[in-house]
Ligand SMILES: O=C(O)C1=C[C@@H](OP(=O)(O)O)[C@@H](O)[C@H](O)C1
């Protein structure tokens with residue numbers, strides 16, 4: 242499927258974007274390992290998180306979808322999963338595969354984790370190495386690539402692990418294996434990352450000590466079923482935050498968005514570029530354990546380029562494709578460094594964005610860990626999204642600002658994180674057609 246994007250109307254109105262992907266994956270996983278029934282409100286019905294739900298169903302967990310849209314996960318306790326002779330398909334989801342590696346390393350049975358063509362090219366040593374230090378046995382393809390063949394019935398022991406890169410997925414894989422390990426498991430990070438796993442473990446009653454950039458837990462406890470309210474995904478809201486900032490005349494309200502500080506670096510970057518964004522926190526969301534949630538009002542502003550501070554990079558890791566579009570129409574130079582992790586996402590996001598923006602006539606200098614982008618006028622282009630959802634959605638924004646048209650190929654994967662993106666975008670003013 243491809244999209245045709247061209248100049249639309251100013252973005253107006255109020256919207257709600259789908260549930261948070263990170264929280265949705267974790268709520269299924271912890272719900273399955275808990276005792277009792279976990280009720281999930283606002284679950285992201287995207288392909289990534291549905292793949293995680295399907296994996297746990299394959300492992301013997303009953304998961305219901307209620308007409309209200311809620312999901313009920315009938316947990317069977319830490320040792321209640323049943324092995325499957327078929328491979329467990331994580332689809333397109335790096336989060337799904339890496340966190341599952343931690344869970345499956347602690348089981349008494351063998352399992353094989355597979356993924357789609359994009360996931361099959363993504364590095365897994367970052368999780369298999371620390372898990373091996375804990376005593377796990379995991380075989381990979383050459384180069385540390387999936388499938389992951391995980392040997393069960395190993396006795397795991399806790400480790401004290403410093404992650405080499407800022408990655409919530411690596412931290413979470415180690416902590417989840419730590420539930421099954423003898424002794425204490427500790428993770429420290431070079432920069433604090435999203436702490437949903439830690440918060441959710443605490444909410445499910447597992448003793449855990451955590452703070453900025455560190456977490457510590459011990460094996461041998463139990464998880465108790467919970468009620469989970471998933472906030473709207475900031476990373477999905479980000480496309481509309483950027484679009485409304487860039488499209489003249491826009492005034493858009495995005496409701497009930499999760500504003501976890503380790504997710505909202507884009508707001509800091511856009512503030513440096515002169516954006517007009519108001520955050521209205523929702524009462525009650527500040528109570529301990531709850532995700533902070535806010536309505537976000539965005540009005541158009543003339544943006545200027547900025548030097549994006551390196552310490553903000555992990556806090557806006559999935560938002561760089563959208564930020565690059567902002568940079569390509571902002572006045573002057575935007576400089577990004579310290580973002581080499583972008584090269585190992587669903588596509589090489591530095592390379593894919595640079596190639597597409599150049600086609601649109603933007604001056605982009607790519608470096609190993611970032612880019613220099615000089616804003617200007619956008620022409621027209623035929624973009625290969627490389628099947629990367631965030632690249633496709635980002636170029637649909639560029640299309641709203643072009644003199645000509647932008648054709649974006651391979652957009653089907655947008656449903657991994659943001660089902661219904663194109664219809665929602667059209668409803669507030671995007672010109673975005675699809676054809677197969
Ligand atoms: O833990 C998570 O839910 C995620 C962590 C990030 O990946 P890394 O851990 O690789 O930075 C992010 O890019 C991904 O979309 C979701």
Ligand SMILES: C=C(OP(=O)(O)O)C(=O)O
Nearest residue numbers: 333334335336337559586
């Ligand atoms: C990197 C992403 O997800 P994952 O690693 O789960 O595939 C993303 O959603 O941008």
